Amino acid sequence: MPMPFSVCTRDCYDTCSILSEFKDRRLKVRGNPEHPITAGFLCPKGALLPKWFHAEDRLKRPLIRTGERGSGSFRETSWEEAIELVARKLRKTIEDHGSESVLVYQYAGDRGVVNYAFPLRLFHYLNTTMLDYGICDRAGQEALRDVYGTAVGMDPEELKNQRLIVYWGVNAFWTNLHGFVLARKYGLKIWSVDVVRTETAKRSDRFFQIKPDTDVLFALGVAKVIIEEGLHDKAFVRENVYGFKEFKNYVKTLSLDYVSRETGIGIEEIKTFAREFAEKRGVIHIGYGFQRSLAGGEAVRAIAILPALIGHSFGFIYDMKTIDKSYAEGAFLRTKPAKRIPQMKLAEYIERGGIKFLYVYNSNPLASLPNQNRLRKALIENDVFVVTHDIFLTDTALYSDVVLPANTFFERLDILDSYYHRYVALNEPVAKLYGKSNSEVTRLLAKALGIKNRHLYESDEEVIRKVLEMNGLNWETLKREGFLKVPEKPRRWETPSGKIEFFSQRAVKRGLSPFPKYRSFKGKYPLRLLTPTHRMTITSQYHNTHGMIDPNLYVNPSDAKERGLEDGDTVEVFNDNGSIRTEVRLTEDVPPGVVLLYKAFWAKLLGWNANFLTEDETVEKYGNGSAYHSTWVDVRKV
Numbered sequence: 075m076p077m078p079f080s081v082c083t084r085d086c087y088d089t090c091s092i093l094s095e096f097k098d099r100r101l102k103v104r105g106n107p108e109h110p111i112t113a114g115f116l117c118p119k120g121a122l123l124p125k126w127f128h129a130e131d132r133l134k135r136p137l138i139r140t141g142e143r144g145s146g147s148f149r150e151t152s153w154e155e156a157i158e159l160v161a162r163k164l165r166k167t168i169e170d171h172g173s174e175s176v177l178v179y180q181y182a183g184d185r186g187v188v189n190y191a192f193p194l195r196l197f198h199y200l201n202t203t204m205l206d207y208g209i210c211d212r213a214g215q216e217a218l219r220d221v222y223g224t225a226v227g228m229d230p231e232e233l234k235n236q237r238l239i240v241y242w243g244v245n246a247f248w249t250n251l252h253g254f255v256l257a258r259k260y261g262l263k264i265w266s267v268d269v270v271r272t273e274t275a276k277r278s279d280r281f282f283q284i285k286p287d288t289d290v291l292f293a294l295g296v297a298k299v300i301i302e303e304g305l306h307d308k309a310f311v312r313e314n315v316y317g318f319k320e321f322k323n324y325v326k327t328l329s330l331d332y333v334s335r336e337t338g339i340g341i342e343e344i345k346t347f348a349r350e351f352a353e354k355r356g357v358i359h360i361g362y363g364f365q366r367s368l369a370g371g372e373a374v375r376a377i378a379i380l381p382a383l384i385g386h387s388f389g390f391i392y393d394m395k396t397i398d399k400s401y402a403e404g405a406f407l408r409t410k411p412a413k414r415i416p417q418m419k420l421a422e423y424i425e426r427g428g429i430k431f432l433y434v435y436n437s438n439p440l441a442s443l444p445n446q447n448r449l450r451k452a453l454i455e456n457d458v459f460v461v462t463h464d465i466f467l468t469d470t471a472l473y474s475d476v477v478l479p480a481n482t483f484f485e486r487l488d489i490l491d492s493y494y495h496r497y498v499a500l501n502e503p504v505a506k507l508y509g510k511s512n513s514e515v516t517r518l519l520a521k522a523l524g525i526k527n528r529h530l531y532e533s534d535e536e537v538i539r540k541v542l543e544m545n546g547l548n549w550e551t552l553k554r555e556g557f558l559k560v561p562e563k564p565r566r567w568e569t570p571s572g573k574i575e576f577f578s579q580r581a582v583k584r585g586l587s588p589f590p591k592y593r594s595f596k597g598k599y600p601l602r603l604l605t606p607t608h609r610m611t612i613t614s615q616y617h618n619t620h621g622m623i624d625p626n627l628y629v630n631p632s633d634a635k636e637r638g639l640e641d642g643d644t645v646e647v648f649n650d651n652g653s654i655r656t657e658v659r660l661t662e663d664v665p666p667g668v669v670l671l672y673k674a675f676w677a678k679l680l681g682w683n684a685n686f687l688t689e690d691e692t693v694e695k696y697g698n699g700s701a702y703h704s705t706w707v708d709v710r711k712v
């Protein structure tokens with residue numbers, strides 16, 4: 075018997091193909107050796123997937139809240155009663171307050187084509203309010219569209235013909251391990267640009283340690299040197315770039331001395347970057363993490379210009395859209411255009427009383443959204459009926475009226491694409507323990523609501539076959555091989571001029587400057603708080619199962635000295651949003667003026683998480699993208 079194919083469905087670049095086995099009631103996993111990106115190994119989190127699958131604390135039966143919201147008082151109930159209650163409440167809310175008072179809040183907790191999108195069919199059918207996503211990569215999406223008309227960059231397998239990759243604001247060794255290993259295997263030089271000396275920085279051939287928010291200046295400085303030393307690809311630029319002359323004049327006025335002072339990167343280092351980057355025709359992996367700040371959008375716009383200067387058509391890695399998955403989501407079921415609310419403004423919309431019914435799946439907003447004190451207060455003080463469908467009793471589930479147990483991807487059929495590479499992979503059921511899939515619950519709810527439309531009852535396999543067919547991909551091949559590569563079609567830049575826009579007409583239309591602009595930002599408190607990814611979690615996931623999480627606050631010794639702090643001291647970290655207590659670790663990896671907490675753990679296990687401090691401000695001109703790295707705090711010994 076061949077082993078079933080699984081896919082790690084987590085919100086992660088790598089989207090690994092897994093060979094799994096269920097024997098003697100235990101799950102075993104290993105990386106698919108045939109898959110060119112997975113290459114036969116799993117990351118440290120992926121290797122522990124069986125621990126997650128078999129976890130004692132997996133939800134087994136639906137729960138109905140019996141006590142105060144957040145108190146953890148629930149009673150167990152049957153699926154029949156739970157579904158009946160959710161359907162009744164949903165119907166009543168729509169009758170009393172209209173369909174737009176219902177919001178479905180979901181994200182990429184599971185990226186399976188069916189299990190990500192199918193539940194949205196129900197909400198489209200009901201004409202409810204939908205999310206305008208902004209928590210993760212939004213500013214960069216907008217910025218790359220400003221320059222290239224798309225955020226879809228290079229196929230990472232094309233790296234085999236390249237010599238240099240720059241990890242710019244991305245901790246690839248933790249967040250894109252298979253990509254990092256691929257770059258090494260292909261023999262590329264690896265550089266890193268980051269505020270923090272990350273594990274990626276430590277493994278890079280060169281590391282450029284930059285001050286927060288100054289990436290736009292650094293990129294412009296590099297562009298200046300490339301242009302003024304005549305290192306750019308003149309023929310390519312002449313033919314394919316819109317606004318080169320104006321851009322050249324724009325960077326002319328910039329002094330390298332100023333760039334160096336602001337960024338903290340020496341003039342010689344800036345020149346070295348420019349010369350070697352041009353000579354080796356570097357490619358840039360533009361990170362998601364670093365663009366979640368007030369400066370993020372402009373920074374991505376500036377960085378995006380660099381590979382084009384040296385002759386790359388799409389010389390960046392950011393997003394990959396290989397297949398059209400819209401059929402699974404079924405927006406065609408709507409009869410009214412969707413009201414969309416910015417994802418980052420959930421608390422604000424609840425406070426305004428506009429949301430009466432909230433259905434959450436594939437997401438843990440009570441860990442992952444910034445400004446948790448505000449969000450939790452909004453949920454407690456307003457009349458919102460909350461339903462959460464999750465594998466575990468997360469913080470979000472804890473604040474819900476009804477909790478529905480989800481199963482895991484090991485327990486159902488699905489297919490996945492990746493936002494990093496060009497493979498679509500098959501995920502087959504291996505075993506069954508507890509809970510129901512996102513699509514199963516959708517069908518049950520549709521039935522309880524008395525909906526007749528056949529699109530709400532399509533099976534997972536029907537949806538998958540239809541999506542594959544619409545993309546010209548073969549189901550039989552996928553079933554046999556476990557994955558297939560979606561070929562890349564020739565493409566051009568989808569900008570107003572049809573060229574790469576150094577002078578961005580789209581940005582101008584939104585009231586932005588035609589060229590990326592530097593601004594320095596200051597907070598009310600002295601220390602900049604960064605809350606990046608942790609090695610062993612995916613945002614909040616695996617906190618309860620994998621262990622090894624690191625809740626410490628990392629501080630530079632100079633900031634510690636100023637505050638009389640020693641390694642291991644318990645401190646209070648505070649600002650106007652909240653205050654948390656944890657232990658301090660002194661490290662030179664974090665520069666002076668910056669402190670670091672890893673992102674979004676389970677507050678119910680730790681008593682706090684980093685998002686009790688982060689800011690929920692958004693960047694309006696960049697799609698209301700999140701800006702929680704623009705958070706400032708202070709620290710004192712307790």
Ligand SMILES: Nc1nc2c(c(=O)[nH]1)N[C@H]1C(S)=C(S)[C@@H](COP(=O)(O)OP(=O)(O)OC[C@H]3O[C@@H](n4cnc5c(=O)[nH]c(N)nc54)[C@H](O)[C@@H]3O)O[C@H]1N2
Pocket residue numbers: 085086087210242243244245246248249250267268269270272284285286287288289361362363364367604605606607608609610611612613703
């Ligand atoms: N292990 C692990 N892997 C993950 C995830 C996880 O939680 N854990 N999450 C997944 C998800 S959802 C995503 S979106 C990706 C995110 O993947 P990454 O983008 O790699 O993740 P982050 O750690 O959020 O951010 C990257 C870096 O940005 C740096 N940074 C912050 N501010 C600045 C700045 O102003 N300039 C520069 N140059 N750098 C700055 C931080 O120090 C950090 O090292 O990873 C995915 N993979």
Ligand SMILES: Nc1nc2c(c(=O)[nH]1)N[C@H]1C(S)=C(S)[C@@H](COP(=O)(O)OP(=O)(O)OC[C@H]3O[C@@H](n4cnc5c(=O)[nH]c(N)nc54)[C@H](O)[C@@H]3O)O[C@H]1N2
Pocket residue numbers: 085180181182183184189209210211362363435436437438439441442443444463464465466468480481482483512605606607612613614615673674684685688702
């Ligand atoms: N401070 C700070 N906050 C951040 C970030 C940061 O860098 N710093 N990163 C942000 C980023 S990049 C992102 S993408 C967001 C992510 O934010 P979220 O989308 O909230 O991500 P997760 O914490 O991974 O939560 C996913 C949830 O889905 C559940 N789940 C998994 N599989 C299934 C399934 O098949 N069905 C159902 N129903 N549920 C399932 C998991 O158990 C988990 O509780 O967080 C953001 N929050």
Ligand SMILES: [Mo]
Pocket residue numbers: 085209210211362
């Ligand atoms: Mo993300």
